[in-house]
Amino acid sequence: xxxxxxxxxxxxxxxxxxxxxxxxxxxxxxxxxxxxxxxxxxxxxxxxxxxxxxxxxxxxxxxxxxxxxxxxxxxxxxxxxxxxxxxxxxxxxxxxxxxxxxxxxxxxxxxxxxxxxxxxxxxxxxxxxxxxxxxxxxxxxxxxxxxxxxxxxxxxxxxxxxxxxxxxxxxxxxxxxxxxxxxxxxxxxxxxxxxxxxxxxxxxxxxxxxxxxxxxxxxxxxxxxxxxxxxxxxxxxxxxxxx
Amino acid sequence: xxxxxxxxxxxxxxxxxxxxxxxxxxxxxxxxxxxxxxxxxxxxxxxxxxxxxxxxxxxxxxxxxxxxxxxxxxxxxxxxxxxxxxxxxxxxxxxxxxxxxxxxxxxxxxxxxxxxxxxxxxxxxxxxxxxxxxxxxxxxxxxxxxxxxxxxx
Numbered sequence: 001x002x003x004x005x006x007x008x009x010x011x012x013x014x015x016x017x018x019x020x021x022x023x024x025x026x027x028x029x030x031x032x033x034x035x036x037x038x039x040x041x042x043x044x045x046x047x048x049x050x051x052x053x054x055x056x057x058x059x060x061x062x063x064x065x066x067x068x069x070x071x072x073x074x075x076x077x078x079x080x081x082x083x084x085x086x087x088x089x090x091x092x093x094x095x096x097x098x099x100x101x102x103x104x105x106x107x108x109x110x111x112x113x114x115x116x117x118x119x120x121x122x123x124x125x126x127x128x129x130x131x132x133x134x135x136x137x138x139x140x141x142x143x144x145x146x147x148x149x150x151x152x153x154x155x156x157x158x159x160x161x162x163x164x165x166x167x168x169x170x171x172x173x174x175x176x177x178x179x180x181x182x183x184x185x186x187x188x189x190x191x192x193x194x195x196x197x198x199x200x201x202x203x204x205x206x207x208x209x210x211x212x213x214x215x216x217x218x219x220x221x222x223x224x225x226x227x228x229x230x231x232x233x234x235x236x237x238x239x240x241x242x243x
Numbered sequence: 244x245x246x247x248x249x250x251x252x253x254x255x256x257x258x259x260x261x262x263x264x265x266x267x268x269x270x271x272x273x274x275x276x277x278x279x280x281x282x283x284x285x286x287x288x289x290x291x292x293x294x295x296x297x298x299x300x301x302x303x304x305x306x307x308x309x310x311x312x313x314x315x316x317x318x319x320x321x322x323x324x325x326x327x328x329x330x331x332x333x334x335x336x337x338x339x340x341x342x343x344x345x346x347x348x349x350x351x352x353x354x355x356x357x358x359x360x361x362x363x364x365x366x367x368x369x370x371x372x373x374x375x376x377x378x379x380x381x382x383x384x385x386x387x388x389x390x391x392x393x394x395x396x
Contacts, residue, residue, distance in 0.1 A: 121310060122310065149333070154270050155268065177244075227314075
């Protein structure tokens with residue numbers, strides 16, 4: 001009731017609705033990112049969770065489908081929490097774990113939008129990437145305790161101000177009503193839109209990829225090749241320098 | 244705008260801002276790299292939502308390209324981190340504040356202090372060349388890494 005009321009008047013959102021979640025998030029992040037002596041974990045967690053809940057209450061729009069709303073909300077909340085945790089966490093190994101959770105939640109969102117293949121591919125690619133990153137962290141991180149550069153942040157105040165402004169601008173821009181001309185041009189409901197129930201998603205996606213974007217596919221393969229060579233060159237060069 | 248597209252854009256915005264924050268504030272190179280991946284993921288979320296809203300598969304195709312670029316970026320970034328770590332034994336990004344050559348003197352403060360730029364000095368200073376290339380193997384204790392590390396402290 002209250003939620004649908006909020007959702008309907010979202011085009012004319014008052015400044016407090018825009019500002020309160022952002023302010024809560026800024027306060028929570030400042031508490032969590034303070035210097036180690038003044039760091040307060042529990043109020044910071046409360047503030048960050050409050051920011052997520054406040055953002056859900058003020059910004060979120062409900063569609064009619066209850067199950068879809070619940071799943072979408074769960075994945076979005078999990079993703080936001082994990083992303084906050086990744087930025088607040090001081091140990092890089094735990095940051096990488098939080099990042100894996102973000103990827104999993106995002107893959108759930110992909111699945112909800114009818115992108116089953118993208119979801120699976122993301123999990124495969126990022127699972128490999130995260131395993132490699134893990135190896136790197138274990139190899140390179142300090143073995144004895146936390147290093148200072150993991151605990152102390154670089155200019156958290158300025159970053160918070162710019163991040164809060166960026167988020168406010170993005171949310172404001174998203175909430176603006178779409179101009180009438182472009183709304184008429186876009187198909188409102190298309191039966192060929194991908195849905196989670198589609199079974200031939202991969203076939204259509206492959207056709208789109210190799211018919212509409214053939215040149216881009218070739219360019220991407222060249223890019224991968226160049227990246228492999230670049231990696232080899234840099235690795236051999238640095239090994240020669242270190243010797 | 245359907246609620247699903249709107250919510251996806253909202254989630255993408257939040258994720259992108261969180262990634263930006265991490266990229267700006269964290270000093271560990273690996274965590275900065277993960278934050279950049281977070282931003283890429285936010286963009287992929289937006290692309291898929293737009294593709295769904297327009298009823299075609301272009302958004303998903305673009306996401307595959309984003310994934311490709313992310314994989315290339317991961318490979319190059321991690322090997323660069325390894326090379327940088329071998330130089331200074333640190334993942335701190337602020338070690339690399341100046342990527343220039345450390346033995347070339349900084350001319351900017353003098354330029355700012357001086358009023359007359361075009362006055363010819365009696366003893367003009369010439370630019371110095373920093374040593375480049377591999378050192379000849381005269382002794383066994385070569386390696387620019389140790390020299391650089393000692394200079395930085």
